[in-house]
Amino acid sequence: EYRSALVGTGCQLPGRVFTNDEFVATIDTSDEWIRTRTGIRERRFALPSETASSLGIEAARKALENCQLTGNDLDLIICATVTPDMMTPATACLLQSALKCRHIPSFDLTAACTGFLYGMSVADQFIRTGTCRNVLVVGTEILSRAIDFSDRNSCILFGDGAGAVILQATKEPNRGIRSVNLFADGERQRFIQVPGMATITQPGEQPIKYLQMNGREVFKFAVQRMVELIHHANEEAAKLGTHISMLIPHQVNQRIIDAALESTGFPADRVMVNLDRYGNTSAASVPIALDEAIREGRAKKGDTVLLVAFGGGLTWGSSVVTL
Numbered sequence: 001e002y003r004s005a006l007v008g009t010g011c012q013l014p015g016r017v018f019t020n021d022e023f024v025a026t027i028d029t030s031d032e033w034i035r036t037r038t039g040i041r042e043r044r045f046a047l048p049s050e051t052a053s054s055l056g057i058e059a060a061r062k063a064l065e066n067c068q069l070t071g072n073d074l075d076l077i078i079c080a081t082v083t084p085d086m087m088t089p090a091t092a093c094l095l096q097s098a099l100k101c102r103h104i105p106s107f108d109l110t111a112a113c114t115g116f117l118y119g120m121s122v123a124d125q126f127i128r129t130g131t132c133r134n135v136l137v138v139g140t141e142i143l144s145r146a147i148d149f150s151d152r153n154s155c156i157l158f159g160d161g162a163g164a165v166i167l168q169a170t171k172e173p174n175r176g177i178r179s180v181n182l183f184a185d186g187e188r189q190r191f192i193q194v195p196g197m198a199t200i201t202q203p204g205e206q207p208i209k210y211l212q213m214n215g216r217e218v219f220k221f222a223v224q225r226m227v228e229l230i231h232h233a234n235e236e237a238a239k240l241g242t243h244i245s246m247l248i249p250h251q252v253n254q255r256i257i258d259a260a261l262e263s264t265g266f267p268a269d270r271v272m273v274n275l276d277r278y279g280n281t282s283a284a285s286v287p288i289a290l291d292e293a294i295r296e297g298r299a300k301k302g303d304t305v306l307l308v309a310f311g312g313g314l315t316w317g318s319s320v321v322t323l
């Protein structure tokens with residue numbers, strides 16, 4: 001029976017560092033407000049030449065190098081993004097070409113900030129059935145092109161970036177993806193919206209042009225779901241005869257993480273946080289944090305980590321992975 005081992009990771013952040021102070025020129029805010037309410041100090045924004053595909057390609061190259069594979073070794077590409085270069089071709093097809101892959105299936109998937117976990121889950125199915133051996137899963141976003149820079153309730157939260165992983169079929173037990181849990185609640189579709197080209201509006205409604213978010217409602221939802229997912233993962237890990245050595249959550253707001261830790265008792269020193277430097281990079285957030293945790297030596301081979309994400313849809317999910 002095959003399992004999906006995590007054999008390579010990589011990430012790419014765009015060059016432009018945008019500090020909290022730089023918002024002060026256009027909106028009524030302050031570095032102090034943003035830092036104390038979110039924990040974010042700065043984020044990266046794409047240069048005009050950068051796109052979701054260009055960042056994704058670099059992240060994917062690093063992930064391939066990390067496990068000494070080439071594009072030719074891949075059997076499937078899944079790219080999670082809500083800010084694709086174009087609706088078609090899929091960003092995954094742009095990656096497939098740049099990485100010089102064979103004519104392997106390549107497609108995009110949208111589940112907002114939970115997109116990367118949805119992508120990992122789909123990849124896991126292809127590997128478990130024996131259909132694919134090596135799968136590239138990428139989360140990449142250029143949210144700076146979707147946010148309203150005059151809306152102080154949302155624009156301060158987001159950043160651009162890409163993260164990638166290579167999943168590989170293994171027969172080794174107790175390794176790789178141990179569980180994935182995915183959820184969606186379309187009843188709360190209006191809490192986070194990013195318009196598309198064919199966005200429909202109700203009669204009398206103005207079409208939205210930019211990302212819109214009900215911050216307070218999403219905050220409450222995020223804490224509640226994180227608490228549930230952490231409790232559930234602790235139980236799953238115990239059944240598997242292990243424990244969660246590190247939590248790698250979706251990076252949005254330090255207060256969301258703190259509230260979830262307080263409620264679950266999960267120790268803060270075992271949580272990967274980089275939102276202070278990158279803000280919320282949506283589908284890219286979890287794979288970037290995962291890559292940094294591994295490269296910094298904070299998460300090591302043999303460790304069991306918990307990935308948790310929540311976002312537009314609303315969607316949420318988690319995955320327990322033994323490195």
Ligand code: ACO
Pocket residue numbers: 028029030033034037038112113152153154156157192214215216218219222252253280282310311312
């Ligand atoms: N600077 C200064 N003041 C601000 C700012 C700002 N940037 N933003 C809001 N305020 C004001 C508000 O206008 C409000 O003023 P009022 O009391 O006079 O009305 C006050 O600050 C408090 O506003 P709240 O919305 O209650 O602020 P809160 O503490 O909830 O922080 C935030 C807002 C940071 C957006 C928070 O709600 C949050 O992090 N929500 C979660 C977002 C999230 O998880 N998104 C993930 C998914 S995104 C995706 O899927 C694409």
